[in-house]
Amino acid sequence: MVPAPKIKGLYHYSFPCRDGEETRRFYEDLLGLPLVNCMTADKVPSTGEEKPYAHFFFEMADGSYMAFFDLGENEMPLPSPNTPAWVMHFAMEVESVEKVMQMKERLQAAGVKTTDVVDHDFINSIYFFDPNGLRLEITARTEEPGYLQKAADEAHAAMKAWTEKKAKIIAAKAGRTA
8 A cells, every 4th residue: 555645734624604704704803814815616626516606715823724615505504413513613723821711702702602711631722603603612732741642652542442432332222222
C-alpha cells in the first residue's frame, strides 16, 4: 500500500447555510472572522450537477477557513435525526481562557445563548449555535505539561476498552429488544 502523506492541517470545514448574508454577519461581524472569498456558480465542479450556489470562506488566524454553501433555497440545514445536537460541532481555539470569557460576553451581548465555561481538564470551552443550527465551541488550552503525551500514549488502549464496552452495550440492547 502507498504510504499516506502527512496531513498538514485543516484547510476548511464547510457547512450549509440558510442565508449567506445572515451567516456573514454572524461569522464576520460577531465572531471577527473576515470574509475572504465568495465563489458563485451554477454547476457543481466535482459532480457536474446543475445547482446554483455561493461558496464562501471566513479566515481564521492560522490561515484555515470556516466555509459555507448557500444553495439559494433559504432552507435551514436539517440536523442529523440519529445524533444528539451536542455531538456534531466545530471547535475554534483562542489564546486564553480570558479570551473565551471575552467571546462569551460578546456573544451574550448580541443575544446568542452560550453555555457556562466547561472545564474539560485540558481545555476550557463555551458552546453555542450559529444561525444555521451548527454547534460551535470556543476553547482555550489549559493542559498541564505532559498531558497530551500521556493521552497519546493511552489512546489505543482507551479505544480498545471503548470498543469492548460498546459491544456489551449493543448486545444488552439487542437482548432487550429480542
